[in-house]
Structures are given as structure tokens and as C-alpha cells.
Amino acid sequence: MTGNQNDTDATAEVADDFDVDAGDGLFDNLLSGTPIFENKEILQPSYTPPELPHRDKQINQMATILVSALRGETPSNILAYGKTGSGKTASAKYVSSELERTSQKYEVPCEVEYINCEVTDTQYRVLAQLANQFNEQNRAWITERIEELRSLREAAVDTTAALADTPFDSVAAIDDRMTELKADRDDIKEVPMTGWPTDRVYSIFFDAVDYRERVVVIMLDEIDKLVEKSGDDTLYSLSRMNSELTQSRVSIIGISNDLKFTDFLDPRVKSSLGEEEIVFPPYDANQLRDILDHRAEGAFNDGTLGEDVIPLCAAFAAQEHGDARRALDLLRTAGEIAEREQADRVMGDHVRKAQDKLELDRVVEAVRTLPLQSKAVLYAIILLEKHDESSITTGEVYNIYTQLCEEIDADQLTQRRVTDLISELDMLGIVNAVVVSKGRYGRTKEINLSVPIEETESVVTSDLRVEGPSDIQPSIQARFDDSTMFDR
Numbered sequence: 001m002t003g004n005q006n007d008t009d010a011t012a013e014v015a016d017d018f019d020v021d022a023g024d025g026l027f028d029n030l031l032s033g034t035p036i037f038e039n040k041e042i043l044q045p046s047y048t049p050p051e052l053p054h055r056d057k058q059i060n061q062m063a064t065i066l067v068s069a070l071r072g073e074t075p076s077n078i079l080a081y082g083k084t085g086s087g088k089t090a091s092a093k094y095v096s097s098e099l100e101r102t103s104q105k106y107e108v109p110c111e112v113e114y115i116n117c118e119v120t121d122t123q124y125r126v127l128a129q130l131a132n133q134f135n136e137q138n139r140a141w142i143t144e145r146i147e148e149l150r151s152l153r154e155a156a157v158d159t160t161a162a163l164a165d166t167p168f169d170s171v172a173a174i175d176d177r178m179t180e181l182k183a184d185r186d187d188i189k190e191v192p193m194t195g196w197p198t199d200r201v202y203s204i205f206f207d208a209v210d211y212r213e214r215v216v217v218i219m220l221d222e223i224d225k226l227v228e229k230s231g232d233d234t235l236y237s238l239s240r241m242n243s244e245l246t247q248s249r250v251s252i253i254g255i256s257n258d259l260k261f262t263d264f265l266d267p268r269v270k271s272s273l274g275e276e277e278i279v280f281p282p283y284d285a286n287q288l289r290d291i292l293d294h295r296a297e298g299a300f301n302d303g304t305l306g307e308d309v310i311p312l313c314a315a316f317a318a319q320e321h322g323d324a325r326r327a328l329d330l331l332r333t334a335g336e337i338a339e340r341e342q343a344d345r346v347m348g349d350h351v352r353k354a355q356d357k358l359e360l361d362r363v364v365e366a367v368r369t370l371p372l373q374s375k376a377v378l379y380a381i382i383l384l385e386k387h388d389e390s391s392i393t394t395g396e397v398y399n400i401y402t403q404l405c406e407e408i409d410a411d412q413l414t415q416r417r418v419t420d421l422i423s424e425l426d427m428l429g430i431v432n433a434v435v436v437s438k439g440r441y442g443r444t445k446e447i448n449l450s451v452p453i454e455e456t457e458s459v460v461t462s463d464l465r466v467e468g469p470s471d472i473q474p475s476i477q478a479r480f481d482d483s484t485m486f487d488r
């Protein structure tokens with residue numbers, strides 16, 4: 001948080017050392033005026049805001065359920081859901097850090113483990129990560145206990161009165177316990193992220209949780225991604241653990257971007273996980289404005305933020321299902337654009353440019369993550385469009401596609417499959433394909449690119465095992481020139 005602050009100070013110092021009269025050097029212009037950002041870090045997605053306006057209700061709901069953990073009881077499982085950017089992760093992390101803080105204050109054994117299932121996306125990996133996290137905690141806990149026993153032992157060597165109110169009646173008993181703890185610590189094994197039978201990983205995880213008395217809250221963020229990718233076996237095991245645990249108790253918080261995923265759950269898992277449901281509704285434009293007002297404080301230097309900037313960011317993001325992440329991205333990007341333009345203030349126009357940039361980033365990302373075959377089909381469409389084909393048909397795309405596959409030595413799909421891939425590109429909003437009737441010649445699709453051609457092309461070619469357009473285009477181009485394939 002102070003990083004940026006320091007950077008700014010350091011730059012200012014350097015500027016002072018220079019002779020300003022020496023004329024306009026490369027950096028003079030860039031250093032003149034007040035910098036836009038005071039601390040840009042505050043606007044980054046990784047920043048944890050100290051308060052979350054308009055999420056009091058959800059935060060209190062969660063706390064009311066989880067407070068049982070501080071009484072040594074098992075909290076109900078929670079399913080929290082809402083669209084992306086509705087503050088689910090931020091709220092859950094806030095509640096869990098408060099829970100852990102309070103549990104330390106009152107010395108109640110309670111722990112929260114957070115897993116992002118979009119990153120840790122298989123049953124095995126979730127269990128392995130949990131096993132390792134709990135074992136790590138157990139190791140730390142054992143080390144602390146051994147330290148305590150060591151001091152107790154020293155006191156007991158002086159006088160056995162030190163053993164009053166302890167479970168030990170002799171120094172030898174302390175020694176035994178210390179030996180036991182050390183053996184337990186030596187037994188702790190790191191679970192590799194692949195390779196073991198899942199049963200074995202589960203049993204290590206189970207033993208790690210049950211090693212001592214405590215309530216553990218397992219927070220599974222983006223749980224829908226886990227279920228989508230690898231089913232609900234892990235959730236099934238987790239939701240039934242309490243009947244077998246002897247020392248500890250487990251409670252699960254599942255966080256999801258949509259509720260539909262529960263349709264794919266085993267009914268027992270569904271009812272267990274959904275004991276309590278917390279809904280995160282989308283923010284409206286006014287709420288987004290409050291959120292941005294809070295976050296902008298400290299992020300921008302005084303007087304560098306135009307009046308209409310925050311309302312405009314809020315309005316754009318409200319159209320994106322009230323996505324607070326989008327609102328923050330817009331505000332930060334608008335500031336960066338203003339900075340690059342060496343403007344004194346961020347203005348509405350910078351927000352509009354930021355909106356365009358983020359839109360483009362989204363397209364580029366969508367294209368980048370396409371499978372290779374879809375990229376080849378897309379590249380065929382790009383080449384046709386660059387060749388000024390006004391209405392591109394599926395047949396033409398297929399023709400170029402097959403040539404491309406030869407060039408890049410890729411498998412060739414059937415025309416039917418390619419037609420499907422075109423429909424997928426259409427659904428992703430990357431191309432626009434309309435079915436047109438050709439009278440007695442039947443029906444065909446007319447295809448147009450719906451994304452900026454240059455940016456898209458450079459993303460596609462960089463992944464098609466070609467160095468750049470220059471590698472592949474001339475030979476395809478040659479065929480355009482001498483072939484009759486476009487005769488209609």
C-alpha cells in the first residue's frame with residue numbers, strides 16, 4: 001500500500017536534483033503537474049478494503065451463523081451465491097479474518113481454510129491442499145505446545161509445585177508427552193499435488209482435521225467450477241465428515257456464481273450444503289457509486305478526479321450486472337489513460353476510453369482461450385475478411401480452413417464440425433453468422449467478424465504454431481490469387 005507512495009516520493013526527489021532550467025528532457029513533461037494517483041494499489045483487485053458498503057446484511061448473516069464456532073458448536077453449512085463482482089469473496093474473507101481474530105482473542109480453537117476452486121479445480125487437488133494446510137497448522141500447533149512444555153519442564157525441575165493444575169504429575173510425564181508430540185510432527189507427510197490414490201489423500205486430510213479439538217470452517221470459493229469440472233464426490237465426503245470426526249467439527253461455506261450448479265449435486269449434498277443460503281444481489285448504480293467513492297479515497301490525489309467520473313463508471317458497471325470488479329477496473333483504467341495522456345484530471349472521456357479498452361481486453365481474452373481448431377476457423381474468417389469478401393459463407397471458410405490445417409499440420413475436421421465451431425464463435429460474440437436462403441440452392445450462413453480484426457489476428461496467429469501472419473499468409477494469399485474457389 002505504501003509502495004506507490006514511496007515511488008512517488010522517490011520520483012519527486014530525483015526531480016528536485018535536476019536542473020529544471022536545463023530544458024525539456026525526455027522525462028520533464030512526464031514529471032510536471034500533480035500525479036493522478038496517490039495510491040493506485042487501493043483500486044487493484046488484490047486489495048482488501050477495510051469496509052464493504054452495502055454488504056452489511058450478508059456479512060451479518062454469515063457472522064450470525066458462524067458465531068457458533070466461537071461457542072465450540074458446529075455452525076450450519078452455508079451456500080452463498082450471486083453474480084461475479086457482487087462482493088462474495090470480499091465479504092467471506094472479511095468475515096473469516098474477523099472470526100479468526102476473535103477466536104484468538106478468546107482462545108477458542110477455530111480455524112478457517114480458504115480454497116479457490118477455480119484454481120484448485122479437481123477433487124484430488126482440493127483434498128491435497130486441505131490436507132497440507134491442516135497439517136501445516138498442526139505442525140505449528142505442535143511446535144508451540146513443545147515450547148510451552150519445555151518451559152513447564154524447566155519450572156517443574158525447580159519445584160514440582162509448578163505441575164499443579166496441569167495434566168502432568170512428573171517431569172517424566174512431560175517428557176513422554178513431548179516425545180509423543182515430536183513423533184506426531186515427524187509423521188506429518190506432505191501430500192503431492194498428483195499421484196496418490198484419492199482415498200489415501202482423504203484419510204490424511206481427515207486425520208489432520210481430527211488431530212485436535214477445534215471447529216474448522218472450510219471455505220470453497222467458486223465451488224460451481226469444481227462441481228462442473230469434477231463432480232461432487234469431495235463435497236459428499238466433506239458434508240458427511242462430522243459423523244465420523246471424534247475431536248473436531250467441520251463446517252462448509254460454498255460460494256458460487258450461480259445456483260444452477262446445485263441441480264448437479266447429489267440430493268444429500270445439496271440439502272447439507274444449503275442448510276443456510278445467503279444471496280448477494282447485484283449492486284445498483286447508486287451502490288456502486290458509494291463503493292467507488294470509498295475506494296477512490298486515498299487512491300487519487302486531491303482534485304484529480306472529475307465529478308462525472310465515478311457516476312459514469314458506476315453506470316457502466318451497473319449495466320454489467322452490477323459488477324463491482326468492473327466498476328473498479330473502469331476507474332483504475334480511466335486513471336491510467338489520463339496519466340498516459342498527461343491530463344491534469346480524469347474526465348468522463350477517459351472512462352469511455354477505459355470502457356473500450358476493457359471491452360477489447362475481454363475479446364482478446366476470449367480469443368486467446370479458444371481451442372486450436374476454433375482458432376484455425378477464426379483465422380480462416382479473418383483471412384477472408386481481409387480479402388474483402390463481403391459475405392463469407394461456411395463453404396468458403398471451410399475451404400480456407402482446410403488449407404490452413406495443411407499449413408500448420410493440424411487435424412482436419414469435417415465441414416459439419418466446422419459449422420458447429422462457427423456457431424460457437426457466434427455464441428461467444430466473436431463472429432456474427434446469419435442464415436440466409438439461397439433460393440433453390442438451399443440455405444447457407446453469412447459470416448462476419450464482430451471483433452476488431454487486427455488485435456484478433458495477432459492473438460490467433462501467435463497461437464497457431466506460426467510465427468506471425470507473414471509465415472502463413474503469403475501461401476494462402478497465393479491460393480486466393482490463382483484459385484477459382486470463390487467463383488460463385
Ligand code: ADP
Pocket residue numbers: 044045046047048049051052053054055082083084085086087088089090091291295324325328
Ligand atoms: P465476487 O466474489 O462476488 O465475484 P468480489 O468479492 O471479488 O466479488 O468483489 C469484486 C471486487 O469488488 C473486489 O475487488 C472487491 O474488493 C470489490 N468490492 C466488492 N464489493 C465491495 C464493496 N461493497 N465495497 C468495496 N469494494 C467491493
Ligand code: MG
Pocket residue numbers: 088089090221
Ligand atoms: Mg469471488
